[in-house]
Amino acid sequence: MKSRILFLLSLYPWLIACNPEEYSPVVEDGYQINPPVYFGDYKERIPSDNPITKNGFELGRKLFYEKALSADNSISCGTCHQQKLAFTDGKAKSEGFEGRLGKVSAMSLSNLLWTENFTWSGKFDRLKDQSLDPIQNPIEMHLPLEQAVKKLEEKGYAADFQKAFGSYDINVERIGNALAQFQRALISSDSRYDQYLRGEIEPTQSELNGMNLFFTHPIPGQLRGANCGDCHLGPLTSGDIDGFQGFHNNGLDNDETMDDGLMAVTGKPQDKGRFKTPTLRNIAVTAPYMHDGRFETLEEVLDHYNSGIKKSETLDILIIEGSNEPINVHDEIRLHLTEKEKKDVIAFLHMLTDESFLNNPDFSNPH
Template sequence: MKIYRLSFLILAALSLGCSKDDAEYIENPQFDLRVPANFSEPPEFPDNPLTTAGVALGEKLFFDSKLSGDNNISCATCHKPELAFSEGSALSTKGISGKPLLRHVPTLINLAWSQNGFFWDGGSKNLESQAFAPLAHEDEMFQDLQELEEELKAELEYIELFENAFNSEIKINLVMKALAQYQRSLIFADSKYDKYIRNENDVELNQQELRGYSVYLDNCAQCHQSDLFTDDNYHNNGLDATFLNFSNDEMFLGRYRVTRNPDDIGKYKTPTLRNVAITAPYMHDGRFNSLKEVLDFYNSGVQESETLDPLLIQNNKIGIELNADDQEALLAFLNTLTDSKYL
């Protein structure tokens, strides 16, 4: 097993409105981010390298309901460890307003490798800035950031944790950095598939799972690239034929909302297939309740539009046709991607 050793923390005032006062050289034990043998090495984050104190602070913040305006909702309210840091409903109503969100809550799996934007349309460039949106949104955590800073400063434990992690007093941009560090520490790579592919503990896939692995390689791997099981990119997978007849039009235009490129209309980020058996429902709007519904959709429900991904047009037919046996085999393989470490 490789261990990717990150250098000692050197905070630089390069992002999130950091002041020159933040740019201090601090010795703080590095966090040994585990890099599984079947993974590539993750990118470095020189503006926010992982440290043991930073990850610990981020974990405490992640589970602390003080981050919400009414002090009742934490990040973990909608990103539940037992559901691989997903939420379990199509459109969550667990936010402070109780209103359904406009998009399905994504899982938080192996984000240390994600480099191409966050949210379903890539509306945030990095994890450090991503957290601002749910914290401030009126239907999610609806927290006044200045008020949050004062709440945290009222606790001696947080004062000490920020000093240990960043050699600094409590600042909102450091809250975001700590949350990002914790999320990047969440590595999912100990499923049955992983042990098989790494030849660990004599783990073998059975005949049906091996057939399903072959079906995956032939039909799914171009977008759900192993071993992260995502290409970290955006695709129109044919969920809808038109995109302008919805309410809240901008939220339903996919990647176009960010890029303003017409070629990106209807494109959403490829979710990972890791732990997919326990992160139902599926798609950016949670419209499918089961993996069987997903496979049936790809088999006969894909809708044509100008930006439909060419990968979904095979032999002049739209979709991915799998017979019943291949579907069952693929479902068996997908279940081998469940890693229960954090569940």
């Protein structure tokens, strides 16, 4: 017994030295990402066949801002995903190749490492596939992938691919992998809210009220709440949980007017009008809001949740049940927040802005 304890004790310094939290490059030339523990585990979320390396990240970054990946050399991913706007484009509907208008608003790109399904309607479950789609999509960059490979060869990218993947071969798989590496490293975790979670700052009274409201499901007469955290979960403020559970109908439209949403992917009528619950990180800089960019301001968003909900077959139960007043089945669906409470929630939403993410030189256009 004694010898066993001594043996364990002798291992102790080694165990400390090897604690994976202590030093963490994912591979030898790993690109250092240090997400906060409250985002959840990350190492197992990085595909083992595509770790984030410094050279892979740098290649992904060059490709992300490479206009040659569009048919007429006019558009890159960075055109619709601009860093200073938390990788959105500030438009209700994105303009792609030759100004063609898409049906939906460009999505903010951050903390994608914890994302389970991509796009508003959940079309992809792998970041690599999601990243190759806009290149070929006729309303986005409109370039067949074989031509993308050829254009990158002509532009002298072979050396970058060699550094990133060990040989000069440029292929579609590697383009997708490099783009995925870059985007997985887009981690936003230094907002005032993070600084508060780390105990570095005191929030204002309004921010604190807003935070409590945001994460509280109301109980009439007992507990005031704004219900937001029921769907915009935890510190990531996104709906990223297994499968399509994070997809909801948040009452934007009635049955006649609503867009298909998740139903376009699953074909199931019960998924009509359900959309991906987006992250609210950096939300103050990503207007206009919702999949179709219908709201210009956060005030309009709060008015929507408070008193603008449209009833429909698939309206989410969390919205129906979320009220600060007793519910009568014949009533309109209302949260019944006061003007001050709405302002407080907005103060919390502003706390999610991360200036160091929006200005991180590592994520900027290298060309």
